[in-house]
Structure formats: C-alpha cells, structure tokens
Amino acid sequence: MAAYNDGYPVFKGLQKPLEFMGIRGRFLTLAAAAIGVSFVGFIVFSIALGKLAGFVAMLVMAAVGLVTIYVKQRGGLHNKKRDRGIFIYHNLFKR
Template sequence: MAMNEDGYPVFKGLQKPLEFMGIRGRFLTLAAGAIGVSFVGFIVFSIALGKLAGFIAMLVLAVAGLVTIYVKQSGGLHNKKRHRGIFIYNNIFKR
C-alpha cells in the first residue's frame, strides 16, 4: 500500500489478476451461476424424483458448468471470434 504526500495510505487496486480456485476474472460470475443452477436442479429433481436423483443432478450440473468454464477460460479472458480468410470490402465510401 502506497502513502500519499499527507501520510495517508492509498490503495492502488489489485496488483495481480483476480483468480479464485483456478477460475479467473469474469468467469467467477459464471461459476457462481453454475453452482446456483446446480442447487436449483437439486431442489427440482429432489421434489420430482427423490433425494438421490436430486444429488446426482446437482453433481452433473455443477461438473458440466465448471468444465464448460475451464474450456472457455483456456481461450482467454477476452476470447473473440477469429475469422480465417480474406475479406474484400467494395464501395464502403461511396454514396
């Protein structure tokens, strides 16, 4: 933490990228959503089919969500579509 000229501590923000249990940045909200969906799935399946089916559904939904996040995360925090090929734009400045 840095000190300003008056002697007060100044927080400069995070020095490292945000990461929690191997999940980085914007994927943390997706992970929270995946865990929330798994709990809702547990409630729905436990009411409809029983506690064991609810537990299995919760595990499957949580694992599927987290695997999806890890796969998307391997593309980077700012993954974008990469178009292959050559694009020719004709008459873009003509009226």
C-alpha cells in the first residue's frame, strides 16, 4: 500500500501475475479440481479393489491432470479460440 489518495492508503493490486508452484492464474482452479478428482478416485478404487490400487489410481489421475494443465498452460493464460471471417446474425431484434 504505497500509493495514497487524499491521505488514505490505496491498494493497487498485484504487480506480478498470480502463480503457485509453476501453475498460473486460471489454471489453479483446474489443478485443485484435478487433485480433488484424484482423491475421490482413490476412495472409489480403494473400496472396490484395495488400497494399493486406489493409491496407484490416485497417482495416475493426479499426474494426468497436472500434465494436461502444464500442456494447456504453454498456450498462454488467454488462449482462446478465435474465429476468422465475417459472421452475419439474422433476426436479432425481431418485433
């Protein structure tokens, strides 16, 4: 809170992009979901097949999720599908 506006401290926000353990921005929620799914997978597989199978399934699910995130992250935080061309929308405001 270095900047002041009329005597009150003003928070200017993050100066660097949000990153945690190499995972950036919007991919943090995907990483949390991947870890959560792997935990649920551990519970399901440990009930059905045993604790060793549950542990292996948890490791595989977490690894696949995190590798997928790292691959998607290489495309950038704002990687979106951009359509090229002209689109004509008919009857948007029909009376």
